[in-house]
Amino acid sequence: MIETSQLPTVLPRKKLPIGIQSFTKIREDDCYYVDKTALALRLISEGSYYFLSRPRRFGKSLFLDTLKELFEGNRALFTGLAAEPVWDWSRKFPVIRVSFSDGVLQSRAQLDQRIRELLRVNRERLGLSLPAGLPETDLAGSFADLIRQAHQASGQRAVVLIDEYDKPILDNIDHSGVAAELRDGLKNLYSVLKGSDEHLKFVFLTGVSKFSKVNLFSGLNNLQDITIDARYSALCGYTDADVDNVFAPELPGLDRQQIRDWYNGYNWLGTPVYNPFGLLLVFDTRRIMPHWFETGTPTFLIKLLQQRQVFTPDLSRIVASEDLLSTFDVDNIPIEALMFQAGYLTIASVRELPGRMQLTLKYPNLEVQSALNNSLLQSLTGSLSLPGPQITRLYDLLQAQDFSGLKNLFQAFYASIANDWYRKNELSGFEGYYASIFYSYFAALGVDIRLEDPTNFGRIDMTVLFAGQVFLFEFKVVELNPAGSALQQLKDMAYADKYRARAEPIHLIGVEFSKTSRNIVGFEVETL
16 A cells, blocks of 8 residues: 555645656646756756667657756756756857658658758757858768867857767667668767767767667766666656655555655666666556557567567566676677667676676666566467457456466467578477466466575575565476476475465466477366
């Protein structure tokens, strides 16, 4: 239940800034606003060139717009915020704003045209003109001249803010040839920044992915990457404290812990945060739904997971180096890097080693766990409609402790997988494949799942905690391990001892598969 004791008795409500990326609009329209200006001041005081990667709809554009208004000296917008009493409002800097967030560019020609238009808009806004003799088609020369003129005309060095710097590439990531052409076009633009240092006060680039500096930034080695930096983990997104304080008027009537479980948890080595877009939609609709996930189903990612035959249970426990998570290019897309940068995985823990960090990844929350595994099931069955009713049926069967129905449900699921899938995949010959089907079902349901759950005697294949009950699963492929039953393994290893102190029903479930029949051939249950 909601922690009502922590809420004030009178709760004035404001407008929800759903989808609003304009700092001016949020402040002038009396919307809720989580103050990020203290972090902005810290960035400005400690450096000049920054790069930040965050998933889509995470508030990157709003933060850049906040920086724009700050550098342009629009003090009235900052009344009551951390920056107001300490910023030097007498200095106004020329701001060059470049954003690739709008539309989809599908060729180098379209990209070059968009860049020409962006440069023209910035010139007009700053009251500048293209020098005679400098053709518009010389994009690098035009950008460099814009930076230089902005400095000379204002007497202050220019500020360059580039939003969604990588979107043209990501929009074409499944067409490597086009993506490579767009990458080269962007490289031509960004290479200007290195040579314009004397005219630049501050540079900030945001995007979803961190592409290799060698392949995209062309020697811009003074660009400080703050993606994985504890100091700026909450630069975009809402913290738990923000929800309790700023959004307190929206909480009555909602289950506070459920909100945490479903939406909190994105972490970049510091304070975990909520995705702003998804949380605002919860406050608006009053429903727990995969709001953020549904704004962009990861078709390319699902296809890649299937092509590389990734076991779905491994997704919630990947171990990777910091370098690997930063390795991303058109012709080199590690699954770990793609899922981390896109927001489908986040940092669970870190191990510091000499000269490097080893990161363990996990799903950030139940929204991502549930929605991503639902998409994986749809891909596996080749049907958008089949998994949904089966997941609902699974929920009902677990609540009713109907194990006969549970067996029939999973047998029906395995039977629905097309023979052609088995012909093209080697996964079905391994025990982990059958376990992964079970896992994706429960993960899509949004329940507490523990894989390879450690005990004093071994590891339980899968533990599910749901509705005041404990379900312990042991999986076995009969052709690979003909001796002994899966249920007997659970009993012999005394796996239930770990959960006896919970004083809840414990169900031991031995599930046996056959790679010959491609289905369940044994399903034994014992309740303690």
